[in-house]
Amino acid sequence: MKNQISKIQKIAIKEIGKVKSLEDLEKLKVKYLGRKSVLTDVLRSLKDLNPEEKKAIGEESNKTKQAIDLKLKEKEIEIRNKELKNIDEKERIDITYPCGQTKRGHLHPLTRVRYEIEEIFKSMGFLVVDGRDVEDEFHNFDALNMPKNHPARDMQDTFWLKDGAVPRTQTSSVQIRFMEKNKPPFRIVSIGTVYRNENSDATHEFNFHQIECLMVDKSGKITVANFKSVMSEFMKGLFGKETQTRLRPSYFPFVEPGFEFDASCPYCKGSGCKICKKTGWIELGGAGIVNQNVFTSVGFKEDEYEGFAFGFGIERLAMIKYGIDDIRLFHSGDLRFLEQF
Numbered sequence: 001m002k003n004q005i006s007k008i009q010k011i012a013i014k015e016i017g018k019v020k021s022l023e024d025l026e027k028l029k030v031k032y033l034g035r036k037s038v039l040t041d042v043l044r045s046l047k048d049l050n051p052e053e054k055k056a057i058g059e060e061s062n063k064t065k066q067a068i069d070l071k072l073k074e075k076e077i078e079i080r081n082k083e084l085k086n087i088d089e090k091e092r093i094d095i096t097y098p099c100g101q102t103k104r105g106h107l108h109p110l111t112r113v114r115y116e117i118e119e120i121f122k123s124m125g126f127l128v129v130d131g132r133d134v135e136d137e138f139h140n141f142d143a144l145n146m147p148k149n150h151p152a153r154d155m156q157d158t159f160w161l162k163d164g165a166v167p168r169t170q171t172s173s174v175q176i177r178f179m180e181k182n183k184p185p186f187r188i189v190s191i192g193t194v195y196r197n198e199n200s201d202a203t204h205e206f207n208f209h210q211i212e213c214l215m216v217d218k219s220g221k222i223t224v225a226n227f228k229s230v231m232s233e234f235m236k237g238l239f240g241k242e243t244q245t246r247l248r249p250s251y252f253p254f255v256e257p258g259f260e261f262d263a264s265c266p267y268c269k270g271s272g273c274k275i276c277k278k279t280g281w282i283e284l285g286g287a288g289i290v291n292q293n294v295f296t297s298v299g300f301k302e303d304e305y306e307g308f309a310f311g312f313g314i315e316r317l318a319m320i321k322y323g324i325d326d327i328r329l330f331h332s333g334d335l336r337f338l339e340q341f
């Protein structure tokens with residue numbers, strides 16, 4: 001009988017060793033350790049043996065059961081590990097694998113122009129400063145020599161907030177904010193959003209961007225010649241040498257004398273088209289020598305300082321630079337437009 005038991009153990013261990021799946025392993029478990037197993041059959045015949053033999057065979061069969069059970073457990077671990085390894089191989093994720101479907105974005109054309117302008121001015125020693133979008137009436141108008149009821153306020157259709165604050169109509173408010181904290185000499189530029197209560201058309205938006213420039217020093221040190229020289233460098237840096245520019249006398253309450261600054265129309269090269277309203281020129285902005293009332297409004301002594309200032313529309317500059325014929329495209333969110341840059 002001992003021989004029979006050890007034979008069963010040998011066969012069982014051999015069979016378990018060959019199994020490849022958990023299902024087959026379960027079948028072998030039933031076959032060798034279940035209630036109707038081969039081993040149980042052998043043990044049933046113990047009843048015909050004497051007590052000593054019974055004891056010896058009983059011990060032997062328990063050892064065999066334990067050996068088979070151990071082998072089954074080892075095999076189960078082996079099969080499970082193999083399965084996990086297969087999953088690992090099949091479902092491996094390479095997080096460094098290049099993802100072909102993602103489209104890379106790029107800077108908006110207005111942001112590109114903004115950065116380019118800031119670089120040009122930085123190269124001329126200008127400081128780039130920031131302003132605030134929502135202003136009070138003093139900084140947007142009064143301090144810029146545009147007191148209440150001044151007719152020049154009508155030149156800038158204004159959105160008023162309920163508490164009397166103003167989404168700024170011009171970046172000129174930055175001049176005041178800066179001079180309240182800094183004394184000349186200085187040269188600054190500031191680019192930001194401005195808001196006007198206007199209808200949109202091909203060259204007008206109700207919210208657009210301006211660049212403000214202010215250069216101030218002791219009286220007699222800054223003249224229109226300085227303005228023209230800075231402006232000429234700016235235009236050459238942004239548009240290259242072909243673009244023509246011109247100054248026209250104009251009026252802004254915060255400068256004296258004041259002028260308007262135009263660039264030749266890039267579409268018709270000056271011969272006249274619908275974009276330039278048949279004039280051959282596109283208005284970029286206003287400029288002039290700072291009115292002394294602006295200096296006194298920030299606490300400077302009259303005639304102690306002199307300087308020039310200008311304010312240009314950034315969209316208009318970008319339109320000329322990239323040959324864009326409708327200002328509304330910038331905020332349209334139309335990818336066919338944006339992907340061209």
Ligand code: FA5
Nearest residue numbers: 170172204205208284285286287309310311312313316
């Ligand atoms: C001003 O805003 C003055 N603050 C400019 C200035 C600064 C003059 C310093 C003197 C000294 P104006 O309202 O003309 O000026 O606007 C300046 C420029 O902003 C215009 O020439 C134009 O390029 C642009 N602009 C004005 N209105 C719009 C609009 N609705 N849509 C797009 N661009 C506009």
